[in-house]
Amino acid sequence: MGQTAAWGYHIYHSLWAGLDWIFPPTCGGCGQPGTRWCADCQTRVIRPREPVCDVCGVPREIAGVCDGCKSSPPHYVSLRSWSVFDQPVRGALHRLKYRRDMSLGDALAVALNEHIRSLGWPIEIVAPVPLSRKRLSERGYNQVSMVALPLTLMCGWGYRPQALSRARETRSQVGLSREERRNNVRDAFVAQPSIVRGRVVLVVDDVTTTGATLSSCAQALIQAGARQVYAYTVARALARHGLKDV
Ligand SMILES: [Zn+2]
Numbered sequence: 688m689g690q691t692a693a694w695g696y697h698i699y700h701s702l703w704a705g706l707d708w709i710f711p712p713t714c715g716g717c718g719q720p721g722t723r724w725c726a727d728c729q730t731r732v733i734r735p736r737e738p739v740c741d742v743c744g745v746p747r748e749i750a751g752v753c754d755g756c757k758s759s760p761p762h763y764v765s766l767r768s769w770s771v772f773d774q775p776v777r778g779a780l781h782r783l784k785y786r787r788d789m790s791l792g793d794a795l796a797v798a799l800n801e802h803i804r805s806l807g808w809p810i811e812i813v814a815p816v817p818l819s820r821k822r823l824s825e826r827g828y829n830q831v832s833m834v835a836l837p838l839t840l841m842c843g844w845g846y847r848p849q850a851l852s853r854a855r856e857t858r859s860q861v862g863l864s865r866e867e868r869r870n871n872v873r874d875a876f877v878a879q880p881s882i883v884r885g886r887v888v889l890v891v892d893d894v895t896t897t898g899a900t901l902s903s904c905a906q907a908l909i910q911a912g913a914r915q916v917y918a919y920t921v922a923r924a925l926a927r928h929g930l931k932d933v
């Protein structure tokens with residue numbers, strides 16, 4: 688961590704640690720009082736089983752690139768997720784989404800930091816997947832930024848929440864098939880050339896299922912002049928969990 692980045696994160700972290708002292712936290716995974724992300728939940732996190740597809744990150748039998756990525760390559764170089772979309776992470780993400788638990792976001796970012804660094808990606812700037820204007824005004828904040836901001840500060844990259852915006856409203860991906868998901872988010876995003884031109888960009892989201900949203904974001908970024916796009920999510924919904932409910 689560079690000196691400036693270290694200070695940026697130190698200030699951010701101290702803020703939430705201070706609030707935890709005033710308002711004792713409960714665990715984001717199991718609700719146990721006294722900690723934001725308890726030791727028990729830390730050990731219960733299910734990690735995607737290796738090997739995974741080099742491109743989309745879905746677990747498979749042998750290393751390499753899966754048939755889906757060969758026949759229609761996504762616009763990102765690589766997509767990886769820290770965990771499988773299941774408990775306790777599922778509960779923690781729900782809490783981030785509906786309870787604006789910033790200190791939980793900070794605690795998760797500490798765990799993600801180690802994993803994302805191990806990937807060795809040459810990231811320069813970070814763009815969270817934006818919410819639609821309607822969703823943002825209902826919720827008041829983008830839950831992805833709860834994790835993406837502290838993670839970016841820890842890694843010493845540039846945080847650019849204005850890099851991506853929604854070109855149009857889309858319906859929720861919940862309940863859609865793979866093909867329907869791809870069509871639903873096609874051309875749904877635009878990127879700011881002045882922010883992304885010539886840069887290596889990391890797009891961050893909370894959950895991915897088929898990677899369609901992230902590929903659509905990557906396409907917008909490349910069209911705006913980004914050099915390369917990588918994608919990262921807190922969790923990955925896998926086929927055995929079904930596409931219908933995420
Ligand atoms: Zn817990």
Ligand SMILES: [Zn+2]
Nearest residue numbers: 740743753756
């Ligand atoms: Zn793949």
